[in-house]
Amino acid sequence: xxxxxxxxxxxxxxxxxxxxxxxxxxxxxxxxxxxxxxxxxxxxxxxxxxxxxxxxxxxxxxxxxxxxxxxxxxxxxxxxxxxxxxxxxxxxxxxxx
Numbered sequence: 001x002x003x004x005x006x007x008x009x010x011x012x013x014x015x016x017x018x019x020x021x022x023x024x025x026x027x028x029x030x031x032x033x034x035x036x037x038x039x040x041x042x043x044x045x046x047x048x049x050x051x052x053x054x055x056x057x058x059x060x061x062x063x064x065x066x067x068x069x070x071x072x073x074x075x076x077x078x079x080x081x082x083x084x085x086x087x088x089x090x091x092x093x094x095x096x097x
């Protein structure tokens with residue numbers, strides 16, 4: 001999450017939109033808002049308790065991170081955790097902006 005926040009902070013002014021997806025079940029929007037506040041998340045978080053996004057992107061589990069370009073094409077992805085120092089992640093926003 002800090003890595004996504006860093007991307008949002010660094011590249012948001014250039015047009016990158018970071019969107020988190022919560023797959024937590026139930027209707028507890030307040031819990032998601034509290035989580036975002038606690039961790040200093042300022043990017044958009046949407047809820048997907050029915051895991052429709054998982055189906056659309058064939059995601060086998062969490063975490064999964066995708067960078068989608070302006071044409072809707074997946075430009076970068078990683079299944080599992082990643083590091084802020086990942087050089088492929090650092091180069092990806094520059095390619096799509």
